[in-house]
Amino acid sequence: MVTNENYEKPAHVPDDFFVPGNIWEAMGDRPHDRLQQIAKGREMIFLQTHQIPGHSPQGTWLAGSARVARQILLDSATFSSNNVTGFARLLGNDLIYFPVDVDPPAHTRYRALIAKYFMPASVSALREVVRSRIDTLLDGIIAKGGCEFVAEFAKVLPATIFLDLMGLPRERADEFLKWADVSLCAPTPQERIAAMVCIRDYLASEIECRQKDPRNDILSALTNGEIDGRRLEFREALGGAMVLYIAGLDTVAGQLGWIFRHLALEGTGGMAWRLEFGCLRSCCSFSYWNLLSPRYVSSFLLLLMWCLFF
Ligand code: HEM
Numbered sequence: 001m002v003t004n005e006n007y008e009k010p011a012h013v014p015d016d017f018f019v020p021g022n023i024w025e026a027m028g029d030r031p032h033d034r035l036q037q038i039a040k041g042r043e044m045i046f047l048q049t050h051q052i053p054g055h056s057p058q059g060t061w062l063a064g065s066a067r068v069a070r071q072i073l074l075d076s077a078t079f080s081s082n083n084v085t086g087f088a089r090l091l092g093n094d095l096i097y098f099p100v101d102v103d104p105p106a107h108t109r110y111r112a113l114i115a116k117y118f119m120p121a122s123v124s125a126l127r128e129v130v131r132s133r134i135d136t137l138l139d140g141i142i143a144k145g146g147c148e149f150v151a152e153f154a155k156v157l158p159a160t161i162f163l164d165l166m167g168l169p170r171e172r173a174d175e176f177l178k179w180a181d182v183s184l185c186a187p188t189p190q191e192r193i194a195a196m197v198c199i200r201d202y203l204a205s206e207i208e209c210r211q212k213d214p215r216n217d218i219l220s221a222l223t224n225g226e227i228d229g230r231r232l233e234f235r236e237a238l239g240g241a242m243v244l245y246i247a248g249l250d251t252v253a254g255q256l257g258w259i260f261r262h263l264a265l266e267g268t269g270g271m272a273w274r275l276e277f278g279c280l281r282s283c284c285s286f287s288y289w290n291l292l293s294p295r296y297v298s299s300f301l302l303l304l305m306w307c308l309f310f
Contacts, residue, residue, distance in 0.1 A: 167217025
């Protein structure tokens, strides 16, 4: 691995775009604002240090606008997705981590295998299940008078829904979330590899089960999926399953955390209006100090989300 001492900026990166050092060590509690300060109006910068320890030791581009992100994602000749996850570097090149690690034209064929599960119609069909899970979670949180939002809502809700889609046991959600978390966030590659091995071995055994006994779930669709008139190889099905596992268990929880943190710290205006007319009755007994703490968001906000989105 390239250390700070012997790091050299790649020759193709213009000096004006380059941000040296490790910006992630001093993000503070408003990382989005901090990133904007670092970017200083530039739509694209090149960071010496990737956010995930050990990923891209040569440095990494960071898009600062949707326009540039789109441009990058559509230009696979310049910005290849080959090993964008970094999983192959950690676990070896045996698996195909599709669709995200694969460039067009193969990307399109792999992507088609899973696209139907995430189309608007498929997701809309889950509405009642999602609503009922939210109701159950909220009932428990209201009874307690509050919650630690990330652990008790943001992680639990998407995880259980995603595990159902994949055909994996909901009862093991805590363990699965831990593996996903460690595989992405642990400070050392050894810890990350150990978690990825747990995910890989577990999914491999589940895929083997579905080879003999297909079910009505995404894992079975991967196991028995076909591209170009041939059945997916085991290493493709397993790589695709690993991508989905980590994407499904990490991202939504993180995103909900950021959304609700923002609402807790800045949310007024339209939110307050809905509070007044929508759920004042339920909210009046909740403690407002929670709104000021980033990790602890009160049930007040959960109710707001319920009113806003459902
Ligand atoms: C709010 C939550 C989510 C965020 C912020 C998010 C973010 C992203 C981003 C930035 C990419 C592009 C990666 C790249 O090409 O370099 C991506 C791709 C992908 N995500 Fe998500 N994701 C979220 C939720 C999910 C969920 C729930 C799933 C599956 C259950 C999922 C599955 C995928 C897959 C399969 C790809 C690869 C797409 C392709 O290469 O065509 N994501 N996601």
